[in-house]
Amino acid sequence: MIVAIASGKGGTGKTTLATSMALAVGELQFLDCDVEEPNAYHFLKPVLKGTNSVRAFIPVLNPNLCSQCRKCVQFCQYNALALVKGRVIIFPELCHSCGGCKILCPTGAIREGEREIGTIQIGTAMEGIEFIDGALNIGNPSSVPIIRKMKGLIDEDRRVIIDSSPGTSCAMVESVSEVDYCILVTEPTPFGLNDLRIAVETLKMLQVPFGVVINRDGIGDERVEEYCKEEKIEVLLKIPDSREIAEAYSKGIPFVEVLPEWRGKLQALYEHIEGAVE
Amino acid sequence: MKIAITSSGKDLNSTVDPRFGRCSYFIIVDADSMEFKSVDNPAVTASGGAGIQAAQMIADEGVEAVITGNVGPNAIRTLSIAGIEVYSGARGTIEDTIKLFKEGELTKADSATVNSHAGISERDNTRRRW
Amino acid sequence: MKELTIISGKGGTGKTTITGSFGVLARSKVLVDCDVDASDLYLILEPEVQSKEGFFGSQKALVDEEKCIKCGLCEDNCRFDAIVDLKINEMRCEGCGTCAYVCPEGAITLKPEKTGELFVSETRCGTMVHARLGIGAENSGRLVAHVRQKALEVAKAKDEELVIIDGAPGVGCSVIASISGVDMVLIVTEPTFSGLSDMERAVDLCTHFGIETLVCINKYDLNKENVKEIERFCYENGIEVVGRIPYDPDVTKAMVNAKTLVEYSQNTAAQSLIEIWKRIVERMSLSKSRPAKDVECLCIDEVHHADDYF
Numbered sequence: 001m002i003v004a005i006a007s008g009k010g011g012t013g014k015t016t017l018a019t020s021m022a023l024a025v026g027e028l029q030f031l032d033c034d035v036e037e038p039n040a041y042h043f044l045k046p047v048l049k050g051t052n053s054v055r056a057f058i059p060v061l062n063p064n065l066c067s068q069c070r071k072c073v074q075f076c077q078y079n080a081l082a083l084v085k086g087r088v089i090i091f092p093e094l095c096h097s098c099g100g101c102k103i104l105c106p107t108g109a110i111r112e113g114e115r116e117i118g119t120i121q122i123g124t125a126m127e128g129i130e131f132i133d134g135a136l137n138i139g140n141p142s143s144v145p146i147i148r149k150m151k152g153l154i155d156e157d158r159r160v161i162i163d164s165s166p167g168t169s170c171a172m173v174e175s176v177s178e179v180d181y182c183i184l185v186t187e188p189t190p191f192g193l194n195d196l197r198i199a200v201e202t203l204k205m206l207q208v209p210f211g212v213v214i215n216r217d218g219i220g221d222e223r224v225e226e227y228c229k230e231e232k233i234e235v236l237l238k239i240p241d242s243r244e245i246a247e248a249y250s251k252g253i254p255f256v257e258v259l260p261e262w263r264g265k266l267q268a269l270y271e272h273i274e275g276a277v278e
Numbered sequence: 279m280k281i282a283i284t285s286s287g288k289d290l291n292s293t294v295d296p297r298f299g300r301c302s303y304f305i306i307v308d309a310d311s312m313e314f315k316s317v318d319n320p321a322v323t324a325s326g327g328a329g330i331q332a333a334q335m336i337a338d339e340g341v342e343a344v345i346t347g348n349v350g351p352n353a354i355r356t357l358s359i360a361g362i363e364v365y366s367g368a369r370g371t372i373e374d375t376i377k378l379f380k381e382g383e384l385t386k387a388d389s390a391t392v393n394s395h396a397g398i399s400e401r402d403n404t405r406r407r408w
Numbered sequence: 409m410k411e412l413t414i415i416s417g418k419g420g421t422g423k424t425t426i427t428g429s430f431g432v433l434a435r436s437k438v439l440v441d442c443d444v445d446a447s448d449l450y451l452i453l454e455p456e457v458q459s460k461e462g463f464f465g466s467q468k469a470l471v472d473e474e475k476c477i478k479c480g481l482c483e484d485n486c487r488f489d490a491i492v493d494l495k496i497n498e499m500r501c502e503g504c505g506t507c508a509y510v511c512p513e514g515a516i517t518l519k520p521e522k523t524g525e526l527f528v529s530e531t532r533c534g535t536m537v538h539a540r541l542g543i544g545a546e547n548s549g550r551l552v553a554h555v556r557q558k559a560l561e562v563a564k565a566k567d568e569e570l571v572i573i574d575g576a577p578g579v580g581c582s583v584i585a586s587i588s589g590v591d592m593v594l595i596v597t598e599p600t601f602s603g604l605s606d607m608e609r610a611v612d613l614c615t616h617f618g619i620e621t622l623v624c625i626n627k628y629d630l631n632k633e634n635v636k637e638i639e640r641f642c643y644e645n646g647i648e649v650v651g652r653i654p655y656d657p658d659v660t661k662a663m664v665n666a667k668t669l670v671e672y673s674q675n676t677a678a679q680s681l682i683e684i685w686k687r688i689v690e691r692m693s694l695s696k697s698r699p700a701k702d703v704e705c706l707c708i709d710e711v712h713h714a715d716d717y718f
């Protein structure tokens with residue numbers, strides 16, 4: 001079973017929950033798909049086996065074959081190519097790697113090149129966790145190819161926890177699509193509620209079953225719970241606002257290690273979801 | 279001499295738009311006859327590569343010099359390959375700017391006045407860990 | 409006219425709370441919410457929408473079933489895996505146009521897709537430009553560029569000095585679009601391991617784009633050791649730490665009451681925001697928001713500009 005842990009709003013405790021749950025359940029694959037800001041590493045402290053480069057297409061020009069027809073420049077939707085003084089200039093950092101320029105070049109002057117857009121690390125952590133995380137190289141716009149490659153490493157016969165990208169943009173959609181269940185972590189504040197609503201709509205559109213975990217319970221107001229009640233969304237768990245948890249988090253310590261009584265609760269939650277999915 | 283000036287409006291009384299890639303308009307003017315036209319900047323809402331797209335358009339117009347406030351490295355690279363001179367740090371009205379240009383009072387930008395996108399492919403992306 | 413963008417790398421560090429307070433403190437400004445994914449600024453500023461427009465940011469491939477001969481060339485050539493069994497997956501389609509080019513029958517066209525809405529609104533602290541991205545819509549970077557462009561037009565028309573931009577978390581396309589070419593970036597971080605590494609990535613991003621950067625530390629009393637780490641990192645990289653904000657339950661209370669922190673509270677967190685704002689005014693040489701000599705406090709339930717106390 002693949003469970004993704006996501007949140008509309010950032011900083012609500014997605015990684016906190018994902019890492020503690022992974023440690024409580026154990027013997028699973030853990031994917032940190034928050035490739036813009038991969039942080040699960042700090043909590044699971046894996047022993048790394050290796051780093052793989054994620055590479056994407058960029059065009060490489062052979063000026064001797066180029067007829068300056070300008071077709072590639074006109075075609076590129078991302079302004080990654082320019083033609084001045086009879087020379088085609090390529091700006092790799094703007095390229096989205098669609099490969100269109102290579103296909104349409106009538107003289108075959110563009111050939112396949114590649115550059116690194118990010119990295120994927122694989123390792124092992126405590127409790128028999130197989131750890132996989134991805135990181136987008138700074139300056140690159142799109143996380144999606146990295147997340148897609150990471151998801152290709154999923155072993156469907158195992159238990160899998162995905163720490164998703166936050167928000168509801170393409171990176172989050174890529175992280176949560178085709179998972180068996182998604183836990184949405186929110187906090188009981190107006191911002192938390194607003195972002196939860198958008199995340200809920202996104203999951204409904206993707207037809208992914210989901211439930212809500214309220215983190216820092218007690219800090220704000222009742223509106224998140226009222227919303228869940230009205231929308232008939234299951235509130236799976238409430239984690240109280242706690243200085244202990246916050247301090248452990250600041251040091252990169254999963255909260256199950258400082259509050260061991262949560263181990264059982266998180267195991268039970270995972271099993272509850274397994275039951276719901278079947 | 280044909281020059282392009284980044285402008286916030288469509289005539290010679292408008293002020294210089296300090297941005298190159300995302301300026302509102304270009305005023306393309308013959309510095310000798312003062313005949314001019316205004317051109318909408320197609321790159322205004324590009325999510326990326328605005329400087330390149332704007333530079334491409336300016337190069338296609340056949341101008342010999344560009345006057346603006348700040349200009350980034352991608353635009354500089356494109357403009358310099360196109361053999362277009364770039365003058366940065368301009369402010370005030372288009373008309374006054376042209377006068378200053380003719381009097382040789384504007385500074386030539388040899389390199390980008392705003393950094394961006396530089397050196398991405400060579401960059402060391404090894405991950406640091408706290 | 410100048411642009412200031414507030415980003416955080418890590419989500420939930422208090423970026424929007426800080427932006428909202430700056431909106432109250434700055435005298436001559438337009439506020440912009442570029443966190444189009446999780447746009448929350450409107451919840452505290454309660455804008456009255458003056459005008460709105462649809463945003464057609466991206467193009468999506470559209471297959472004309474009658475012309476399609478099911479040759480599969482489009483599927484073979486799509487590098488985004490956006491065509492499966494000859495059906496376009498709109499969530500994955502990047503609108504690059506390769507499929508339309510390779511289609512021998514001309515059965516595929518690119519159609520502009522409405523991906524969001526853009527609003528110009530009035531709030532109790534001035535004009536605000538904000539947007540809403542369609543559910544699961546892509547190309548937020550382009551929407552951000554559009555929102556910023558709109559804000560600059562408004563600021564120019566109203567002769568406002570500063571555009572204050574609430575940026576998105578992360579380091580991806582919408583963040584890049586919200587910082588490129590701005591005059592100053594303020595990174596809000598917190599003294600946690602995640603806050604540290606996300607700040608570092610955000611600093612790298614700003615350095616990469618050559619933008620002047622400031623850092624402020626929220627909830628600094630959570631972990632003093634990590635505060636030292638942050639300050640050391642900033643020192644080594646020549647970045648000024650413009651302030652530390654203590655953890656304060658008033659932050660959430662202000663949010664629940666739809667107020668900015670400086671409107672709601674006179675506590676230390678609000679005071680430190682005022683200090684930070686004064687420093688930003690100095691660093692950005694904002695003439696219309698002179699640096700304060702002595703700010704006592706701002707009153708609850710009433711909007712004041714920090715200037716009034718100078």
